[in-house]
Amino acid sequence: MNFEYVRASTAAGAVSMLAKQSDAVFIAGGTNLVDLMKRGVVSPMRLIDINTLPLKEITLSGNKVTIGALALNSAVSEHPLVIKHFPLLSYALKAGASQQLRNMATVGGNMMQRTRCSYFYDTVMPCNKREPGTGCGAMQGINRMHAIFGSSENCIAVHPSDMCVALAALDASVIIRGAKGDRKILFTDFHRLPGNTPEKDNNLQPGELITHVEIPVNAFQQHAYYLKIRDRASYAFALVSVAAALEMQGNKISKARLAMGGVAHKPWRLTEAEAFLKGKEATETNFKAAAALAMQGAKAYEHNSFKLQMAPNAIAEALKKATSKA
Amino acid sequence: MEKQFFFDADTPDPDRVDGRAKVTGSARYFAEYTLPDMTYGVLVTSPVTKGRIKALDTKAAEKAPGVIAVLSHLNKPSVPGYEAPPAEGRGPGMRIFYTDKIYFNGQPVALVVADSFERATYAATLVRAQYEKEEFRTDFDANLDKAVAPRAPGAAEYKRGNIDAYKNAEVQLESEYFIPTEMHNPMELHGILAHWESPEKVIMYAKTQGVKATQQTVTNLFKLQAQNVQVFSEFVGGAFGIALRTWPHEVATVMAAKMVGKPVKLVLTREQMFTMVGYRPQAKQKLGMGATKAGILTGITHEAIGQTATYDEFTEGIVNMTKFMYACPNVNTRYKVLPLDVCVPIWMRGPGEATGAFALESAMDEMAYRLGIDPVEFRIRNYAETDPQRNQPFSSKYVKEAYQMGADKIGWSKRNPVPGSMKNGDWQVGYGMSTGVFTAGRGGATVRAVISDDGMLLLQSAVSDIGPGTGTAMVKIASDLMGMPFEKIRFELGNSSLPPAPSQGGSSTLSTVGSAVNDACLALQEQLAILAGQKTFAGKTKQDIVFSNGRIGLKNEPASAIGYAELLRQNNTPAVEVTKDSRQGEAARKYSIYSFSIHFVEVNVHPATGVVKVTKIVSVGDAGTIVSAKTAASQMIGGAVGGIGMALTEEAIMDHRFGRYVNHNFADYHVPVHADVPHVESLFINKPDPIINPMGAKGMGEIALIGFSAAVANAVFHATGKRIRSLPITPDKILQTKAV
Amino acid sequence: MSDKNKSTAHNDSRRNFLRQSSALTALAIAPQAVLKAAEGKMDEKIAGYFEKMPLSIEVNGKMHQLSVEPRVTLLDLLREQLHLTGSKKGCDHGQCGACTVHVNGSRINSCLSLAVMNEGKKITTIEGLAQGDKLHPMQEAFIKHDGFQCGYCTPGQIMSAIACIKEGHANSEAEIREYMSGNICRCGAYPNIVDAIVEVKNAGGKL
Known part of the structure; x- marks a missing residue:
């Protein structure tokens, strides 16, 4: 590692600092960036420390909760507003990383976290995301952890976040500060599929800073479940995860929100399954039918074919758990 | 504290003697010593798997701030021990920086030395190498046909009775088992701090299981006087086998320290821990087993192929247990090694026996189900009362009692034996068991004991303690013998200048060094008796003198007894010192001396997600006398935790297109975490072995792990009807395996 | 450690960047002599200084x-x-x-x-943690329950264990196991560590 370190004291200052130096990046919690820098995966010349920016607040106004991009993962997961309105987000956050990391990692940083693909992480291996044009190491390599949805011939990596899966399910939006002011996009539009530019994880433009995430208040509190399947009981990335949030009337599902992690380059929203479930009884048959719909278009590689079985099972299981909650 | 009585069964169980140092952070591990002018070494490694270094450009690194030197094959100082041709039959070995040859991916090609860790780390990224690549072989499965008989004598074949007799049995079983490469991954990173105090004298703070072994290696390589090679290793942050040899990067650091004339500290990265300090080699095994319908074994054939390196042969006892565990008239084993372009393995806790026990104890379970006999009952029907391999008695064996203890504790008889029959909500419930066994060894060791007129007893021996609590056990032995409280006894270890002791490994430290402590304490008593006979108890001989409650007195005259310190003072003797060498007598050879373990586990399996949770564990150790109950229990618990990893989570995965591991870190190589581990019941037979040593204590480091993975796999079978013969049992395997 | 890194180029551009930049935090702490030297030829030693x-x-x-x-x-x-x-x-x-x-x-x-x-x-x-010779209750509990073997993960376990209780995440053994899962112990002292935490939690003292 070899870099310049500066501290930004205002969001505008941070954005202008970033604009001035093309090889500069923001650092917040640092849990992913420092890791990547130590491994030589990224080598920014300048770090702009944004930790002192006033972006930690979590507030309710009108029908939405606004979470500052610098709010810590642990703080968000235990905030009364989050627990009251979005237990799903709390569950997902608590399923990610360790408490030490959650005490460092921020909401914005979590959104910016890079894939855990081994080929991305090892600078000796080919990786189109790290070094465009070198090829995808995982495609013909060890791809047990990799995508079954939305991959391209250039990249089959998955996004590693749990928080983002919940935010995708909860119809959140992202507020972004740029040199020309703020813009707001849907959370589900924030992350990208790899396509021909796998080096781009998301739609953040150069010089932009995530300042807030907004979540509309909903009625999913009673029927929210985050299922994470992993190789050990905790402190591991998901093989497959499912965020399920439902509104129920008796045993009937009136509204469903579903998203998966560990299956795509971005949190994978299951809109067809959601539409199918609307108005349906909460039965195992319906869960399986919804899961089957969600799995349409799934494609496996040499080592991750198990996900074609695990993912629909996980969707049905998460629905079962969510609907049986009350 | 009240004084302890000699051999009093009620003596309290000691807390660890180094507990305070470990919980306050004052325990110092090798990397935590600071020497004046200390520099930092960082390795540059090969991204190529086989070939040679065509060009190495170190100029940019050398010019980087703080860099003192860049060591490589181009400028290495002479190492006399490397000049000689390699020993016959061992392969060329890895003589670091001595040639341009690359044997494996991740092999060190340069060592950058700078004045700070950060500067050395950065400069290492500036070293550029060009390689001439050669075709390589790292794929174990694809090269099984290239396995060869090991050069190690006697390792290849064993036969008792008829070969492949299982093929004629009433009930037959043929199964293949696979265990992947596992990494020891102790929490402390490996490395060394080396400093040449003069051209003839080098000191090292090392992470080693044997300070004498490290001393010997460096003495030989650099052709020095042994007393001028000093190795310190007071605290070792876990090892599990990796520190049983002196690795090339340690030699490189000693070379670098010589080159720069300053202390050099090298700490590997976690990634480098996957290619520089060995591993449990992957192995493929075939078990053929035959039995009568009544459940009597008639034949076992056990074949194994284990991975090794092209440049060095590694062998281990994968098939050993099969030779003597059960009373079977016909047993034959075949063992081969498959040399690949990989770094060399090293014994990992339980070593080959843990690999073999997975196969044998899984097969025993499979056969029991096939026969419709309870797996415990099947083992008892084939119980070996004497050692069928060597045709001689076991020194002690309480395995039947152990089966009973374990079965009672976990409620074995209450289970429904039908696979897939037990439920806990959405979870399938299963019970499994297995047996483990390992040689209870005893080597030779020397202990110096010094008792002073301040009432302190100092014991010294050049052993290491990688975690089991060696110092604690030694103090307990001395405390019992001398009747002294723990806090008056100090055991010094981890220093090559102390009286010699073997490396800590193979579950033999307590047996070996404990015996020497025992003998030294007895010799000390004899000296104290002689001293007492001169003045305090003038004219009396040792027959008249008794030791009790930390005091020395005349037989039948309790009032005469005085403390050791007082005795020394009365006789104007500041201290009495003895040094005793102790080793096993010839008589022990007439016995087969083994430690045994029985593992019972309960698992919950979630059929939809494939998740397996170990929910109950009962491990029973037949390890002779338990010297220190608390640390012994911790050993058994630790073995179970390691066993959970072996069974469910651990696998080093390599991409054979590159010869590189893809999960060389703690996020992707999954060792068990807190949430994976339930409460562990560890029980002990706690009956002395009459043969092995004065304490009657057999070792237990290995048996804690050996067999455990089979117990889990057997429990998974009982829960689901799915027989998984390839470790680890990850959720995908549960989903993709069909129930039988 | 790649054989194909681009670090030299990176280093050069970094030096240029250092030279050109006028708003470096490091400048604020540089003594006059160093500043003067910096105006002339920037050698590695000065660069090193600026890096602090x-x-x-x-x-x-x-x-x-x-x-x-x-x-x-x-x-x-x-x-x-x-x-x-x-x-x-x-x-x-x-x-x-x-x-x-x-x-x-x-x-x-x-x-x-x-x-x-x-x-x-x-x-x-x-x-x-310790007050002179008096150990913190968690340190005492780790010794009592033998919550370690080699001792290397122990400081991290203890720091985490104290925080685990203070955060309110030690209300059951299962919760302790989950919230301690960021601390790996390869010797496998987990059950003993959990016992130690339960004891300190139940004692209810100020941590």
Whole structure:
């Protein structure tokens, strides 16, 4: 590692600092960036420390909760507003990383976290995301952890976040500060599929800073479940995860929100399954039918074919758990 | 504290003697010593798997701030021990920086030395190498046909009775088992701090299981006087086998320290821990087993192929247990090694026996189900009362009692034996068991004991303690013998200048060094008796003198007894010192001396997600006398935790297109975490072995792990009807395996 | 460590950047002599100087005014410069928890925190727990329950265990196991560690 370190004291200052130096990046919690820098995966010349920016607040106004991009993962997961309105987000956050990391990692940083693909992480291996044009190491390599949805011939990596899966399910939006002011996009539009530019994880433009995430208040509190399947009981990335949030009337599902992690380059929203479930009884048959719909278009590689079985099972299981909650 | 009585069964169980140092952070591990002018070494490694270094450009690194030197094959100082041709039959070995040859991916090609860790780390990224690549072989499965008989004598074949007799049995079983490469991954990173105090004298703070072994290696390589090679290793942050040899990067650091004339500290990265300090080699095994319908074994054939390196042969006892565990008239084993372009393995806790026990104890379970006999009952029907391999008695064996203890504790008889029959909500419930066994060894060791007129007893021996609590056990032995409280006894270890002791490994430290402590304490008593006979108890001989409650007195005259310190003072003797060498007598050879373990586990399996949770564990150790109950229990618990990893989570995965591991870190190589581990019941037979040593204590480091993975796999079978013969049992395997 | 890195070019451009930049924090602390030298030819020594930043940090109740390179992690600062070696390096990537310390009362992985990001903060390490000879109750409990073997993960486990209770995450054995899962113990002392935490939690004393 070899870099310049500066501290930004205002969001505008941070954005202008970033604009001035093309090889500069923001650092917040640092849990992913420092890791990547130590491994030589990224080598920014300048770090702009944004930790002192006033972006930690979590507030309710009108029908939405606004979470500052610098709010810590642990703080968000235990905030009364989050627990009251979005237990799903709390569950997902608590399923990610360790408490030490959650005490460092921020909401914005979590959104910016890079894939855990081994080929991305090892600078000796080919990786189109790290070094465009070198090829995808995982495609013909060890791809047990990799995508079954939305991959391209250039990249089959998955996004590693749990928080983002919940935010995708909860119809959140992202507020972004740029040199020309703020813009707001849907959370589900924030992350990208790899396509021909796998080096781009998301739609953040150069010089932009995530300042807030907004979540509309909903009625999913009673029927929210985050299922994470992993190789050990905790402190591991998901093989497959499912965020399920439902509104129920008796045993009937009136509204469903579903998203998966560990299956795509971005949190994978299951809109067809959601539409199918609307108005349906909460039965195992319906869960399986919804899961089957969600799995349409799934494609496996040499080592991750198990996900074609695990993912629909996980969707049905998460629905079962969510609907049986009350 | 009240004084302890000699051999009093009620003596309290000691807390660890180094507990305070470990919980306050004052325990110092090798990397935590600071020497004046200390520099930092960082390795540059090969991204190529086989070939040679065509060009190495170190100029940019050398010019980087703080860099003192860049060591490589181009400028290495002479190492006399490397000049000689390699020993016959061992392969060329890895003589670091001595040639341009690359044997494996991740092999060190340069060592950058700078004045700070950060500067050395950065400069290492500036070293550029060009390689001439050669075709390589790292794929174990694809090269099984290239396995060869090991050069190690006697390792290849064993036969008792008829070969492949299982093929004629009433009930037959043929199964293949696979265990992947596992990494020891102790929490402390490996490395060394080396400093040449003069051209003839080098000191090292090392992470080693044997300070004498490290001393010997460096003495030989650099052709020095042994007393001028000093190795310190007071605290070792876990090892599990990796520190049983002196690795090339340690030699490189000693070379670098010589080159720069300053202390050099090298700490590997976690990634480098996957290619520089060995591993449990992957192995493929075939078990053929035959039995009568009544459940009597008639034949076992056990074949194994284990991975090794092209440049060095590694062998281990994968098939050993099969030779003597059960009373079977016909047993034959075949063992081969498959040399690949990989770094060399090293014994990992339980070593080959843990690999073999997975196969044998899984097969025993499979056969029991096939026969419709309870797996415990099947083992008892084939119980070996004497050692069928060597045709001689076991020194002690309480395995039947152990089966009973374990079965009672976990409620074995209450289970429904039908696979897939037990439920806990959405979870399938299963019970499994297995047996483990390992040689209870005893080597030779020397202990110096010094008792002073301040009432302190100092014991010294050049052993290491990688975690089991060696110092604690030694103090307990001395405390019992001398009747002294723990806090008056100090055991010094981890220093090559102390009286010699073997490396800590193979579950033999307590047996070996404990015996020497025992003998030294007895010799000390004899000296104290002689001293007492001169003045305090003038004219009396040792027959008249008794030791009790930390005091020395005349037989039948309790009032005469005085403390050791007082005795020394009365006789104007500041201290009495003895040094005793102790080793096993010839008589022990007439016995087969083994430690045994029985593992019972309960698992919950979630059929939809494939998740397996170990929910109950009962491990029973037949390890002779338990010297220190608390640390012994911790050993058994630790073995179970390691066993959970072996069974469910651990696998080093390599991409054979590159010869590189893809999960060389703690996020992707999954060792068990807190949430994976339930409460562990560890029980002990706690009956002395009459043969092995004065304490009657057999070792237990290995048996804690050996067999455990089979117990889990057997429990998974009982829960689901799915027989998984390839470790680890990850959720995908549960989903993709069909129930039988 | 790649054989095909582009670090030399990177280094050169970095030096240029250093030369051109006029708003460096480092400049603010540079003495006149160094500034003067910097105006002329910038050699590696001066570059090295510029690479350091001032840092005020409180460790175990003691204030330190330091000058550190931004790339130094909090863990390496503690271990290599302040010689507080109780905090351990087990992975250096936030994957094992051996480096766990408290920053302003919150447990974090010090290996992933740049030292300079802790300006003005209060750090507590394992060395800061005992009051003279009197051990912290968690340290006592670890000894009593034999919550360790080799001892290497122990400082991190203890720092994490104290935080686990203070955070309110020690209400059941299952919750303790989950919230302690960021601390790996390869010797496998987990059950004993849980016993120690349960005991300290139930004692209800101030931690």
